[in-house]
Amino acid sequence: MTISVKQILDQKGHAFYAVRPTDSVFDALSVMAQFDxxxxxxxxxxxxxxxxxxxxxxxxxxxxxxxxRNVKVGDLMTSAPFTVTRGHTVDEVMETMTEKRFRHIPVVENNKVLGIVTIGDMVKSIVSQQERTIKHLEHYIAGDLAAE
Structure with a gap:
């Protein structure tokens, strides 16, 4: 079963934290520390x-x-970040994260930010999918598929 970014966001939520380009780097770090x-x-x-x-x-x-405290986020941010849509699959996002060495990718559609996915979200999804596959195979081998 293929898991989509939409499913990830539906499960984890659509919350994201943002700052303005004119905010100081200190302010951005404060937000990051506050929300871990x-x-x-x-x-x-x-x-x-x-x-x-x-x-x-x-x-x-x-x-x-x-x-x-003296440097603006806009001077140091990564401009025009790579984004994905809700229709992208976990496999596609994981491949991009691995190739480009990203740990965070914003989810954007129609120029609107819908959330953010992280490498942790991708790993968690893949592990859950593998656990479901293993349980399914165990039931299949034991001959009790009807018990599912």
């Missing part, structure tokens, strides 16, 4: 303009000796 998340989306009104991650912070602030 690894990234924030960067929006201008309702429009997605970027993503800011822990990796961006480590490579673009810490290593360059910048002060997070």
């Amino acid at each position: 998340i690894g990234c924030v989306l960067v929006t201008d009104g309702d429009r997605l303009v970027g993503i800011f991650t822990e990796r961006d912070y480590a490579r673009k602030v810490v290593l360059k000796g910048l002060m997070s």
Whole structure:
């Protein structure tokens, strides 16, 4: 059975956290710490303009000796981030995350952010799918498929 991004969002929820490009990196980090998340989306009104991650912070602030209170998210964010739609499958998203080394991908349709999926969401979905397959096979081998 193929699992879609829609199913992932329906299960985990559509919540995401966003900051504005004019917010300081410190403000973005505060949101990330408050909600124990690894990234924030960067929006201008309702429009997605970027993503800011822990990796961006480590490579673009810490290593360059910048002060997070003095730098704007818009100066360091990843502009025009890769996005997926609800119709993408877990396998497609996992392949993209692996190839491009992403850990977070916004879900966008008709220029509207619907949520975000993470590598953790993908792994959890794949493990659940494999567990269901194993149980199905165990029942099949035991001859009690009618018990399902």
